[in-house]
Structure formats: structure tokens, C-alpha cells
Amino acid sequence: MMLLVVGKSADTARMNIIVLGAGIIGISTAWHLRERGHQVTVVDRQSGPALETSYANGGQISVSYCEPWANRQAPWKALKWMFDKEAPLLFRPQLDPAQWRWCLQFLAQCNDKAFARNVQQIVALGAYSHAALKEMVKKTGIEFERLERGIAHFYSTQKAFDEAAEGVELMRQYGVQRRLVSRDELLKIEPAFTPYAEHIAGGTFTESDESGDARVFTEKLAQLCAAAGVELLYQHDILSLQAADSGKPASVQIRAKNGGAARRLSADAVVVACGSYTPLLLQPLGVKLPIYPGKGYSATLALLQPEKAPVVSTIDDSCKVAMSRLGNQLRVAGTIELGGFDMRLDTPTARARCEMLVRRVEALMPGVCDTRLPEEGGDPQFWCGLRPATPTNIPCIGATQAAGIWVNAGHGTLGWTHGAGSGKAMAALMSGERPALDFGFWGQSELRGLSGSLAATG
Numbered sequence: 001m002m003l004l005v006v007g008k009s010a011d012t013a014r015m016n017i018i019v020l021g022a023g024i025i026g027i028s029t030a031w032h033l034r035e036r037g038h039q040v041t042v043v044d045r046q047s048g049p050a051l052e053t054s055y056a057n058g059g060q061i062s063v064s065y066c067e068p069w070a071n072r073q074a075p076w077k078a079l080k081w082m083f084d085k086e087a088p089l090l091f092r093p094q095l096d097p098a099q100w101r102w103c104l105q106f107l108a109q110c111n112d113k114a115f116a117r118n119v120q121q122i123v124a125l126g127a128y129s130h131a132a133l134k135e136m137v138k139k140t141g142i143e144f145e146r147l148e149r150g151i152a153h154f155y156s157t158q159k160a161f162d163e164a165a166e167g168v169e170l171m172r173q174y175g176v177q178r179r180l181v182s183r184d185e186l187l188k189i190e191p192a193f194t195p196y197a198e199h200i201a202g203g204t205f206t207e208s209d210e211s212g213d214a215r216v217f218t219e220k221l222a223q224l225c226a227a228a229g230v231e232l233l234y235q236h237d238i239l240s241l242q243a244a245d246s247g248k249p250a251s252v253q254i255r256a257k258n259g260g261a262a263r264r265l266s267a268d269a270v271v272v273a274c275g276s277y278t279p280l281l282l283q284p285l286g287v288k289l290p291i292y293p294g295k296g297y298s299a300t301l302a303l304l305q306p307e308k309a310p311v312v313s314t315i316d317d318s319c320k321v322a323m324s325r326l327g328n329q330l331r332v333a334g335t336i337e338l339g340g341f342d343m344r345l346d347t348p349t350a351r352a353r354c355e356m357l358v359r360r361v362e363a364l365m366p367g368v369c370d371t372r373l374p375e376e377g378g379d380p381q382f383w384c385g386l387r388p389a390t391p392t393n394i395p396c397i398g399a400t401q402a403a404g405i406w407v408n409a410g411h412g413t414l415g416w417t418h419g420a421g422s423g424k425a426m427a428a429l430m431s432g433e434r435p436a437l438d439f440g441f442w443g444q445s446e447l448r449g450l451s452g453s454l455a456a457t458g
């Protein structure tokens with residue numbers, strides 16, 4: 001891998017910045033800030049980067065498959081799915097006002113006007129982020145099981161395929177290059193699904209999308225950050241934040257996991273990139289963010305017949321699961337559970353959802369992956385993570401009303417896709433520049449739009 005020596009940009013004031021969180025968003029932010037010459041410290045409770053939600057996601061860099069969850073039909077679908085343990089979306093009501101507030105905000109987004117506005121924002125960030133990712137890969141030479149083979153989507157019923165055609169038309173209006181493909185064309189693009197052909201009505205394909213391992217990318221970028229002078233403080237709990245006040249700088253109280261007293265780090269600015277936990281840290285400062293955890297699962301499977309396994313990252317629409325080839329493994333990921341910060345994998349619901357992923361792979365491509373469950377002698381790597389979901393699917397990137405405290409969180413289903421660009425945009429904003437994209441950054445009054453109105457109600 002090529003090592004990039006980052007230098008100080010001549011025209012930006014050098015600041016001392018603390019980035020909280022070492023997932024894809026925090027590490028990308030740290031990288032871009034350092035590249036602009038800022039002094040950066042990253043703090044995370046884990047023993048290394050990408051050990052929470054950025055660890056084993058679906059691997060899709062999905063600029064063109066980016067529709068927000070909130071649409072006209074979403075409330076009815078959610079009701080229908082409420083009692084099905086294997087449903088793509090599961091709402092598990094909690095005695096938690098944050099969950100109910102989030103749901104009300106989500107319902108307010110379930111109309112055509114909000115959908116159009118949200119898509120425009122997500123597409124803009126996606127395009128900016130894809131360009132940023134390419135630029136970073138070119139500069140650093142990072143390898144991350146990248147496959148630039150596009151993303152396919154297939155439908156098992158004619159009704160779903162007809163609806164997909166409407167989606168293609170709609171997304172074209174926003175510049176998304178998605179095309180409808182017949183079953184034969186789909187199987188030419190990705191022959192791995194041939195054994196399932198008789199159940200496929202048709203598909204869609206976006207040539208410019210890609211896939212890769214978010215964890216590997218984040219780990220390697222973190223190594224480059226360290227080599228460029230970023231201080232990485234792992235195994236430290238972040239306890240509280242303090243905004244800048246009366247000449248005192250912003251600060252963070254942290255404590256090492258291995259004991260010892262809490263200590264305070266101060267800085268010119270603090271970026272909170274703690275995924276689903278971001279609102280918990282910011283709420284005491286009066287900053288209310290519409291971010292709620294959306295639990296999802298993945299299984300990583302060894303390949304028994306690599307030559308028959310897919311190389312084009314694909315979504316099976318009927319189960320809403322994504323499959324990505326990551327070297328000599330297949331990652332299958334999906335489902336959303338709105339039920340708080342529950343990270344257990346051993347509950348009946350979690351178990352049912354993980355097994356559904358594995359069964360689906362076996363049905364689509366029998367004998368290609370090792371789909372035996374642990375009790376059958378297999379070794380599927382089951383995992384779950386909490387997507388930091390916003391009601392709009394638009395992340396919160398920008399300044400908060402607490403002096404010296406910034407936010408880069410709420411990337412939901414698309415944190416890997418939007419990671420490179422979110423870090424780059426954040427670094428530009430903090431350096432006093434306007435990033436080159438039409439996006440409602442958090443806290444910018446001239447762009448209040450949606451994020452502003454959610455902030456006000458949240």
C-alpha cells in the first residue's frame with residue numbers, strides 16, 4: 001500500500017480537533033481533517049477501528065440504490081410486518097419517548113413531497129461521496145476487496161417488478177442511472193442466480209455502483225491516519241462533552257477501559273461521530289438529534305464453490321437482503337429492527353433473522369456457500385449492528401448549536417456509501433469552506449430545510 005504523507009494546507013488555520021468514534025465516519029473525518037493540516041485525536045471505546053456498526057455490513061457502495069425508507073406505502077408495510085419474525089422491518093415498541101418521537105417524525109416523511117426532497121439530498125451526498133472515495137483510493141492505494149461490478153436487484157413477482165419500473169423512472173429524474181433488465185439479462189450480468197431463475201421476474205442494474213469491505217477500508221485508513229500523525233485513543237469511554245464557553249474551549253471527559261480516573265481533553269472543536277450513540281452524548285448539551293438505532297444482521301459465509309459465487313453485489317427484493325462477495329467469502333445482510341439498543345444475537349428473533357439470511361443464500365445458489373448452522377457443524381459468522389437511522393435517511397453533518405461541537409452521524413443504511421464524502425464535507429465545513437454539493441448541512445440557517453425542521457421538533 002502506498003503511504004500518503006499529509007501536509008498542512010496553507011490557507012486554513014490549523015486547529016486542534018477531537019473526533020469521537022472510530023467507525024467509517026469518524027475515521028474518514030479524521031483523515032480528511034488531517035489532510036487539511038489539523039491536529040487530530042480520535043477517541044473510541046473499542047480496541048480498534050470499525051468494531052461496531054462498520055464491522056460487517058452489506059458491503060454495498062450503493063450510490064444509486066438509495067431510496068429512503070419513508071415513502072407513501074411504508075406505514076402499511078410496517079403494520080403488516082409487525083408480527084412476522086423474519087419480516088424485513090420489525091417494529092418492537094419500547095417504553096422510550098425517543099422511539100415514539102422518531103416514529104412520528106418518520107410518519108411525517110411518508111409522503112411524496114418529503115420523499116422527493118429526501119432522495120435529492122441522498123443522491124447528492126452519494127455522488128459527492130463516490131467521487132471522494134475514488135480520490136482517496138487513488139491517493140492511498142487502499143485495498144478492501146473492492147469490486148467495481150455494479151449492483152443488481154432482482155424481483156420475484158411481476159407486481160414487484162412492475163413497481164421497480166416506476167422506481168427506475170422516478171430515480172432517473174434525480175440523475176440515477178438505473179436500468180430495468182429482463183431475467184435473461186440479469187442472469188447474464190450475474191449468472192450465480194441461475195439455479196433460482198424460475199422464481200425471478202426481472203431486475204434492475206446500476207453499473208456505476210460497487211462493493212467492498214467497510215471494516216478493512218476503515219482499518220487501513222486508520223493506520224494511514226496514525227502514520228500521518230493522528231492520535232488514536234482506543235479503549236476509552238466517552239463520558240460527557242462540554243461546549244466552549246466564556247473563553248474556555250470545548251472539552252470531552254473520557255476514561256480508559258482498564259481503569260484509572262476520568263480525564264478531560266480540550267480542543268478547538270469536537271466532532272461527534274458515535275453512530276447510534278451520538279444523540280445520547282449530545283442531549284445533555286441541549287442538542288436533540290433524530291437518530292434512533294435500526295438493528296440489522298449479517299452472516300459471512302465461506303465459499304464452497306467460488307467459481308459459482310456472485311461477484312456482482314445484489315439485492316434480493318423479496319427478503320430485502322444484500323449479498324456482496326468479499327474475497328473468498330459471501331456477506332449476506334439485511335433486516336431492520338426498531339427496538340432500542342439491543343445487541344443480542346442469541347434471542348429467538350435474532351436467531352430467526354440470522355437463519356433466514358443463510359437459508360436464503362442456500363435457496364438462491366444451492367451448494368455454493370457453506371450454509372450449515374453451528375449445530376450442524378458449520379461456521380457462519382453471524383453479526384448484528386445498529387444503523388444510526390434518521391427518519392429521512394439523511395445524515396446530520398455540520399455544526400450543532402453547542403459552541404465548538406460538531407456532528408457527523410445518522411448515516412443509517414448508507415454509512416459505508418456516504419463515509420468518504422461525509423468525512424470530506426465535514427473537514428471542508430470545519431475549515432470554513434462550503435463543500436461542493438447541494439446538501440442541507442446541520443446548523444446552516446440558509447439550508448434549514450429538513451434537517452433544520454427536525455432539529456427544531458426533535
Ligand SMILES: Cc1cc2nc3c(=O)[nH]c(=O)nc-3n(C[C@H](O)[C@H](O)[C@H](O)COP(=O)(O)OP(=O)(O)OC[C@H]3O[C@@H](n4cnc5c(N)ncnc54)[C@H](O)[C@@H]3O)c2cc1C
Pocket residue numbers: 020021022023024025026043044045046049050051052053054055056057058059060061062236237238239273274275276277278294295296297298322333334384385386387388408409410411412413414415416417418
Ligand atoms: C446489517 C447492516 C447492513 C448494512 N449494509 C450497508 C451497506 O451495504 N452499505 C452501506 O453503505 N451501509 C450499510 N450499512 C450501514 C453502515 O454500516 C453504517 O451506516 C455505518 O457503519 C455507520 O458508521 P458510523 O461510523 O456512524 O458508526 P459506527 O461504525 O458504529 O462507529 C461509531 C463508533 O463510536 C464509538 N462509540 C459510541 N459511543 C461511544 C462512547 N460513549 N464512548 C466511546 N466510543 C463510543 C463506537 O465504539 C463506534 O466505534 C449497514 C448496516 C447494517 C447494520
